[in-house]
Amino acid sequence: MEKAGGVGKGITMNFTNILVNGSTLEISLYWAGKGTTYVPKRGVYGPLISAITITPNFNTHIGFSVGAIVGIVLTSCVILAFLLLFLWMKGYLLRKSNRHEGK
Template sequence: MGNENAPFVASSTNVTGGDIYRTARFSPTSLRYYGLCLRTGSYKVRLHFAEISYTDDMSFSSLGRRFFDISIQGVLQRKNFNIVERANGVGRGTFIDFDNVMVNGTTLEIHLYWAGKGTTAIPDRGVYGPLLSAIAITPNFDVSTGSGLSGGAIAGIVIGSCAFVALILAILWKKGYLGGDKEDKGKINI
């Protein structure tokens, strides 16, 4: 969007709230994340944000404004989201929780996209779209229950596999393919 050399990662050491907020991914138009291989059920999604591209001093960087929309599973969750408003300032970590996000298949989709508002060239071209520090996904169900194999089934598979390999090795040894040729042991080579 006007700057082919724009970075897609921002970092700052002047952030409150923890190390998780020191770096962030951003894009001029859209960020899309997929959680793959999830069980069907309800999840809590936590999105972590900190405005680390703009400043709150009297410099040119303080003129930037960032607005973007947040959709989860194709449903608009936040319209014109502004990190600075949510965190009450620049360089402060904040998060939003979305409870009871349903995953019906095996994929969770999180989409952040530019709302068409805010600044597009201040302080730099290409840094005005969505910005995200981290994502945490927690199931709202007990993950220990499920369709996993029992201890007895695992032991049976391991013992059966070892017995099968031992049987194959015994047959190969009996046929003379393992341990050298028995007829060659008595011959003397000159």
């Protein structure tokens, strides 16, 4: 509250030397005897921190390229088509009904 210059005002703090373990960032907040959810008398109560936003200063894009995604989709479609063809050739799909053979 003191750093923000009042109640309900936002403050931006930049930290550059932050240790990130793998892909996990752990933030530990310690209670310093300020802020409460119990209201014994009129005043400002509640948490002193209501939101934390983390903006990385490096490229976070890790993923597949468009070509890789197209290749994966096409390969999946071809494998599915071969599987359906195999099942059809073995007679598991689209069997002809034997009900009309006796007439």
